[in-house]
Amino acid sequence: MGHLERIFTSLPWWKAEKESREQNIPRERISCNFLGQGIRHVGNKLPFYNDKIDSKLSVLQTKLFSKWVANILPQCDAYIGISGSGLHAGRVAKSRGAAYIMDRGSSHIRYANAILQEEYLRWKILRFPINPWLIENEESEIEEANLITVPSHFVEKTFLDQGVNPLKMRVVPYGISLEEFYPVDNPPTDCFRLVFVGQFSLRKGVPYLLEAFRAFKHPNKQLIVVGSVDEKISSLIKALVDNTVHFIGIVTRAEVKKYLSTAHALVLPSIEEGLALVQAQAMACGCPIIATPNTGSETLFKHEREGLIVEAQNSKALTAAFTRLADEPNLRNRMSIACLERAKEIGGWKVYAEEIVKVCREANKVSLMELI
Structure with a gap:
């Protein structure tokens, strides 16, 4: 739609190359920082690696990635940060008069942590809970963001139940790749x-x-x-x-x-x-x-x-x-x-994109009003 300035990702460069080709995104608009994710990926293959070590490394990865984006963030009208990784760049964007939108793809982090912990206990399976710093970091993002985008009303409810201001919430459902998904056969008749x-x-x-x-x-x-x-x-x-x-x-x-x-x-x-x-x-x-x-x-x-x-x-x-x-x-x-x-x-993903652009424009107006 002509609005993209840059994508920041923890994908390695070779996967970014693949996404660039498949999604028709100019490669020069994708910036990669695979360091933190790479350390965790390698560590996961070591015999002594465990959930406790991974929890600490996930905090380090989040801090490094968030600050890296903040340091090289270009001028823009709106910055969308995936939950957990957008705080520092979001603050930089707002200081320049741009909008900061936090995007969360699943339920509120406190809700998710609690219900998963309950589920693992129910089935007597060991689970290392989400690191408290990661929860506090996302809640700082919620406070800092001009608007918050979520994909469903279920997710929105988990945010509202945690006391998040409903005026910040925007539900933008995901699209479908109709070129890829369509009927190709029929279900069996014998089962x-x-x-x-x-x-x-x-x-x-x-x-x-x-x-x-x-x-x-x-x-x-x-x-x-x-x-x-x-x-x-x-x-x-x-x-x-x-x-x-x-x-x-x-x-x-x-x-x-x-x-x-x-x-x-x-x-x-x-x-x-x-x-x-x-x-x-x-x-x-x-x-x-x-x-x-x-x-x-x-x-x-x-x-x-x-x-x-x-x-x-x-x-x-x-x-x-x-x-x-x-x-x-x-x-x-x-x-x-x-x-x-x-x-x-x-509809396809274009409908989703159009709705996200609307949210960006709305958030930009909110950000400018906050500066005034």
Whole structure:
């Protein structure tokens, strides 16, 4: 749209080159600082590396990256800082009369930390909590930012529940790459197939999904898991799966399209995230969705029109949803048609970009008024 001045990233230069080509972004507009991320990446392969060490290094990486951006930030009208990495540059931008927008892709950091800690305790799995400094840093960003962008009303609610000024909040849902995602096949007629796409982890509500699927009575059922599996829950998974659950691993976006097109429903029982992209991708493939509100689903689609929205951390509700869609093929077909229509309404990423530009202009006016 002609507004981009610079992107600052912790990607290594060779990945930045790849993104530059794929996203049609001039390479000279991408500045990379891979130092902190690189140290953590290498450290993760060492036998003595643990969550405590990584927590300390994540603080160091955040400080170094934030100050690096601040030191080389060019003149601009608006600066968008991804949560956790934007504080110093945001202050520099504001001192020049520019706007500072904080962008958070998932729920408020305190909410996320608390609900994940509760979940790990429930399943008796060790988790090192988010470093307190990182929480305080993000809360300083919330205070400093002119406006805050989030992808769903679920995320907005977690901010409001933490006492954030509602006048600062702007909900801007993500788009869909309609050129990449569209129906390429049909679901099988000889079985009922569910697909999960994403990291198979506690954050994604995996135990509830597996409990629900095990309780789901169907003569020929399949659960296809596309994505990586969190090693911390491998023993928990083993106790809950049988030969009706198939682990595919990480695949290309083109293959994701195939799995979404050939599933009777996408199931996403997350307990915490912002707005799972795979939901819109599923709709673009005509695949109905079973999801919790904590996926941002209520911002994307309506219950019983494009899919079913069920309570988080509730295996019985998931089983009931599986049974309903399996028993009501006409409902599934109506949902599939509604999904395709809704995907067109959401539009591609250009719609998202246009909304972000509107927020930038609005934030710029707020920043100038604060200076006056």
